[in-house]
Amino acid sequence: MTDSGVPAHAQQPDGRAAAGLASGGTHPGAPLSGAAPPAAPAAQPVRAGASGQVIGWLLLLPAMVLLVMFTHWPALATAWHSLFSTPKGARPARFVGLENYQLMLEDDVFWQALWNNLWFALGTIPTSIAIALAMALWVNGRLAGRGFLRMAYFTPTVLPMIAVANIWLFFYTPQYGLLEQITGALGFPSHNWLGDRGTVLGATMVVAIWKEAGFFMIFYLAALQQISPTLAEAAALEGASRWQYFRRVLFPLLMPTTLFVLINALINSVRMVDHIFVMTRGGPDNASALLLYYIYQVGFSFWDSAYAAALTVVVLAILGVTAFVKFRVLDRRTHYQ
Amino acid sequence: MIRRTLLQAIAAGALAAALPAAHAQKPVELSFYYPVAVGGPVTKTIDQMAADFEKENPDIRIKPVYAGTYQESIVKVLTAFKSGQPPHLAVLLSTDMFTLIDEGAIVPIDGLASSAEDKQWLGGFFDSFMMNSRTGGKTWGVPFQRSTIVLYWNKELFKEAGLDPDKGPATWDEMVEFAKKLTKTDASGKVTQWGVKIPSSGFPYWLFQGLTTPNGALLMNEAGNETWFDKPEVVEALQYWVDLSAKHKVMPGGVIEWGTTPKDFFERTAAMVWTTTGNLTNIRTNAGFPFGVAMLPAKKQRGSPTGGGNFYVFEKSSDEEKQAALKFIKWATAPERAAQWSIATGYVAVTPAAWDTPAMKKYVEEVPQATVARDQLEFSVAELSTHENQRVTKALNDGLQAALTGSKAPEAAMKDAQREADRILRNYR
Numbered sequence: 001m002t003d004s005g006v007p008a009h010a011q012q013p014d015g016r017a018a019a020g021l022a023s024g025g026t027h028p029g030a031p032l033s034g035a036a037p038p039a040a041p042a043a044q045p046v047r048a049g050a051s052g053q054v055i056g057w058l059l060l061l062p063a064m065v066l067l068v069m070f071t072h073w074p075a076l077a078t079a080w081h082s083l084f085s086t087p088k089g090a091r092p093a094r095f096v097g098l099e100n101y102q103l104m105l106e107d108d109v110f111w112q113a114l115w116n117n118l119w120f121a122l123g124t125i126p127t128s129i130a131i132a133l134a135m136a137l138w139v140n141g142r143l144a145g146r147g148f149l150r151m152a153y154f155t156p157t158v159l160p161m162i163a164v165a166n167i168w169l170f171f172y173t174p175q176y177g178l179l180e181q182i183t184g185a186l187g188f189p190s191h192n193w194l195g196d197r198g199t200v201l202g203a204t205m206v207v208a209i210w211k212e213a214g215f216f217m218i219f220y221l222a223a224l225q226q227i228s229p230t231l232a233e234a235a236a237l238e239g240a241s242r243w244q245y246f247r248r249v250l251f252p253l254l255m256p257t258t259l260f261v262l263i264n265a266l267i268n269s270v271r272m273v274d275h276i277f278v279m280t281r282g283g284p285d286n287a288s289a290l291l292l293y294y295i296y297q298v299g300f301s302f303w304d305s306a307y308a309a310a311l312t313v314v315v316l317a318i319l320g321v322t323a324f325v326k327f328r329v330l331d332r333r334t335h336y337q
Numbered sequence: 338m339i340r341r342t343l344l345q346a347i348a349a350g351a352l353a354a355a356l357p358a359a360h361a362q363k364p365v366e367l368s369f370y371y372p373v374a375v376g377g378p379v380t381k382t383i384d385q386m387a388a389d390f391e392k393e394n395p396d397i398r399i400k401p402v403y404a405g406t407y408q409e410s411i412v413k414v415l416t417a418f419k420s421g422q423p424p425h426l427a428v429l430l431s432t433d434m435f436t437l438i439d440e441g442a443i444v445p446i447d448g449l450a451s452s453a454e455d456k457q458w459l460g461g462f463f464d465s466f467m468m469n470s471r472t473g474g475k476t477w478g479v480p481f482q483r484s485t486i487v488l489y490w491n492k493e494l495f496k497e498a499g500l501d502p503d504k505g506p507a508t509w510d511e512m513v514e515f516a517k518k519l520t521k522t523d524a525s526g527k528v529t530q531w532g533v534k535i536p537s538s539g540f541p542y543w544l545f546q547g548l549t550t551p552n553g554a555l556l557m558n559e560a561g562n563e564t565w566f567d568k569p570e571v572v573e574a575l576q577y578w579v580d581l582s583a584k585h586k587v588m589p590g591g592v593i594e595w596g597t598t599p600k601d602f603f604e605r606t607a608a609m610v611w612t613t614t615g616n617l618t619n620i621r622t623n624a625g626f627p628f629g630v631a632m633l634p635a636k637k638q639r640g641s642p643t644g645g646g647n648f649y650v651f652e653k654s655s656d657e658e659k660q661a662a663l664k665f666i667k668w669a670t671a672p673e674r675a676a677q678w679s680i681a682t683g684y685v686a687v688t689p690a691a692w693d694t695p696a697m698k699k700y701v702e703e704v705p706q707a708t709v710a711r712d713q714l715e716f717s718v719a720e721l722s723t724h725e726n727q728r729v730t731k732a733l734n735d736g737l738q739a740a741l742t743g744s745k746a747p748e749a750a751m752k753d754a755q756r757e758a759d760r761i762l763r764n765y766r
Contacts, residue, residue, distance in 0.1 A: 088439055088440060089439055089440050089441035090441060109735075169594070169596065169597065170597065170600075173594070173597050173600070173601075174589055175528075175529070175601070175604070175606045176601075176604050176606060184527070187525065189526075189527060190527055190528065190589075192589055192590065192591040192592070192593075194538075194592070194594060195537075195538070195589070195590075195591030195592035195593060195594065195742070196590075196591045196592075196742065197742045197744060280538070281538065281539050283538055283539070283592055283734070283738050284537075284538075284591065284592040284738035284739075284741070284742045285735045285736075285738040285739040285742060285744065286735060287742075297727075297731075300408075300412045301408070301727040301728075301731075302725065302727050302728045303415065303436065303440070304728075
């Protein structure tokens with residue numbers, strides 16, 4: 001596995017909302033292939049002329065059909081549907097313009113979910129990247145039981161999120177949950193982690209970090225193993241401390257991976273809501289409602305597909321803008337080997 | 338002459354043989370979506386039911402499709418309906434009725450059940466189960482797997498606290514009084530055993546109805562376009578719920594998880610819990626102590642909401658298929674079947690006749706607690722169900738959780754919930 005792979009999630013057609021979101025991720029992911037051995041220069045057409053062009057398009061066709069069908073078309077259809085009312089029984093959909101978006105401005109739950117998601121992203125992204133990097137540096141070294149340690153770190157990634165959430169539900173259970181047993185032994189008072197508006201979002205963040213740090217570690221590990229040991233030797237000869245070596249040599253070389261992981265973490269912070277279903281269902285009083293969960297609720301509990309489409313478009317726009325800014329700012333500072 | 342009769346006999350015989358054969362060649366195929374919401378081998382029981390039915394009715398084929406939880410099932414059914422191929426029949430929440438009607442997805446049952454015998458069958462269910470199956474003078478669903486809320490108590494802990502182990506709390510005041518005696522704290526002031534737990538995650542509105550009903554308040558009208566969340570009785574009921582933790586300190590603060598409540602009971606960290614009758618089999622298997630089951634405590638009267646799933650018959654199928662679907666529903670809710678289903682799952686058998694079957698009588702002898710739910714039906718009301726059901730329920734759920742977590746006062750929370758419900762329902766008045 002190298003960091004040049006196509007993000008795995010882009011291949012999963014998990015519903016319209018996710019497919020729409022994935023389109024925000026697939027594209028930004030593409031330039032990252034630069035992290036791999038430099039891509040071959042644009043293929044010189046063997047035969048100039050129309051037949052060569054036809055062959056070129058034919059070769060592109062299978063991938064294009066899939067991309068258009070499962071990524072671009074759903075995104076466009078979502079935007080189109082968001083301008084109509086939801087058809088119901090005998091009442092067909094009618095054009096309502098931007099009414100759904102206007103509704104969103106007055107929708108307190110939407111704003112709450114948006115803020116929650118922002119905090120969720122701020123809470124999970126830097127932490128999980130830092131932990132992933134630390135774990136990768138740790139298991140990259142020569143130490144006994146290295147394989148076992150790597151596996152242990154990677155295990156949470158392999159488990160299905162629903163199963164994970166069910167386990168964590170009992171970790172957080174007041175009184176006899178694992179967490180309570182530990183804090184109780186240390187003499188702290190009992191706390192209802194998932195039942196308190198103040199702690200519920202933090203509690204779900206911990207689960208997300210635990211789940212995805214191991215996944216990001218794999219990318220860092222792969223990148224670390226491609227870095228030539230001569231660099232470390234040269235740094236040692238120059239008398240650089242370990243921190244200097246990390247700060248000035250290793251981290252800059254890992255920048256393409258960091259960028260890739262950053263984009264993935266951002267997408268995950270919007271995409272990963274499975275544990276919300278199991279652990280809190282957005283409660284108490286929307287304190288843990290995230291955007292995608294709210295979209296699901298509007299779409300499949302309230303059956304208001306038009307409003308759900310409008311919400312999806314907004315999420316898509318936010319993700320698109322963020323990815324754009326990231327590439328603009330970070331790509332300049334990223335050193336590709 | 339002889340030859341002629343012989344020929345005739347052969348012809349008649351062949352004809353007679355051919356007729357059922359022709360029938361058997363073209364059985365009516367019905368797809369049947371069902372959810373699983375309680376523990377136990379429900380899938381196996383349903384498959385067995387379908388097989389038994391086919392044996393008695395060779396001209397009908399039932400294809401049971403396990404569709405996930407209740408929520409997943411209605412998503413699948415409505416998606417299938419919108420793509421033009423709904424199942425012929427399905428078991429979905431009784432509260433989904435208005436949603437299904439608004440989508441134009443289901444047909445009224447009394448339109449299909451037209452014979453006198455059919456009418457008698459439809460009149461044979463417990464009336465409190467029918468409240469969630471009727472609106473606008475029509476019957477849209479047939480009760481199948483239905484439940485109510487009951488109170489489970491730990492007899493050992495009652496004895497330890499000096500209470501009569503054979504008597505559950507009968508009134509609101511008694512529940513607080515018992516719970517105070519049952520709440521234990523250790524030397525550091527940490528509570529090790531709570532008096533009572535009423536779960537409030539996921540669908541707190543349902544458990545809340547266990548408080549509003551005894552206080553004499555209904556939450557909505559039969560037409561499903563009006564709610565009464567800010568009535569004084571409703572606010573009073575919420576105040577009582579909030580006070581259990583805020584004032585009396587006999588219930589943990591914040592939102593209590595529904596899923597772990599039975600476990601809290603097994604672990605003896607809660608002496609009394611409120612949960613569905615559907616958990617009876619679960620608690621019987623896992624509680625390592627004698628326990629009692631009581632009706633929910635009374636304020637002005639007894640009361641609880643009903644819950645659970647109904648059979649629905651879907652549009653876009655032929656008359657023949659609809660009649661076949663009705664035949665299966667009638668068969669599945671016949672007294673012996675209803676008794677068998679109740680014993681296998683813990684749901685309340687849906688007709689009084691089912692309780693008179695020998696199998697049920699034997700079960701009641703072994704598990705006398707099972708009758709509590711039945712006896713409570715007399716005081717039960719319909720589960721909250723309106724047009725735009727999930728949206729309206731969410732408005733109430735949010736208000737309840739806001740009050741229970743202390744971020745809003747009960748009255749303000751219920752006013753907000755009512756305002757939101759009014760906004761959602763204005764198009765249906």
